[in-house]
Amino acid sequence: MKRIAYLGLGIMGSGMATNLLKAGYDLRVWNRSPESCKPLVEQGATQGQTPAQAVENAEVIIYSLANDNAVEEVVFGQDGILSNVRSGQIAIDMSTVHPDTSGKQAAAYAEKQVEFLDAPVFGSKNESATGGLWIVVGGKQEIFEQVKPILEPLSETIHYLGDTGKGASMKLIGNSIVATQIEALGEALVLATKAGLNPQDVLDVLHVVDFRSPIFDGIGKMLVNRDFTPNFALKHLLKDANLIARFAQDLNSPMPAAAIVRETIKTAVNQGWGEDNASALIKALELEAGVTIKS
């Protein structure tokens, strides 16, 4: 399989598409805002004018889109992917969406004899650009085995987790921990600031202790530098928190901590910080506490 269509060239998609080109695939790209296709076209990709046109000759169709609505529009909408697929193609959704959205897509593609995998990712802008993502996959195992070589240049690891929706489920489960860790770090650093500790000293300790975490290191460093450049936008973390709440509610699963974190994220987005990095949720805690975390 050599011909790939890649749709959705945001922070994550642009890195993945670039790595597919570097790996020698024949790539056709599409993005809602067409100017994002330019760097890829300059490196040898062709550009589709619509999702339907982009997927026409592809053997494998991959997309990384903002949210469930974007997937709805790009897959099911006018000139969407489904309007122009043919039997034998494989579609891979790498967006973070509700597992039901994966199920809906799998059913619609199946009607057209197209195979479908949900394959969302862990990692952020840097891991996407360097091919170091951690991919989690749901769908038929034999289809996963067929496309695994395509996912390998994008990733450090790939976990196959079961039938349709299992990748999407794993992604939400993982992001519930990510959000809770950011909240925990923010609460701790606000308290440390109020207690007269230097936040950088606190981060130095958190870097070595037995509960250390790359999230504490990465987010902590950006925070003390007051750097909120989006690697993963806060608006997407709110989207994920809302998906997690719905997912857990459907399964009657308790997530009291996640519910509190969702409120913090919501407060921060309502302050106008949705386009900032996800770590901007900590600004809502600072606001409440009347302090700013900096070295």
Ligand code: NAP
């Ligand atoms: P992003 O930079 O905001 O890019 C979003 C992409 O979706 C863009 O290509 C955007 O097109 C497109 N899009 C949004 N609404 C659309 C619509 N209605 N119709 C068509 N296209 C639409 O987001 P990202 O950070 O790359 O994230 C992409 C997905 O990966 C999300 O589901 C996110 O939760 C997930 N994810 C992100 C990270 C991360 O660290 N960034 C990590 C893991 C997973 P335009 O360019 O035209 O706006």
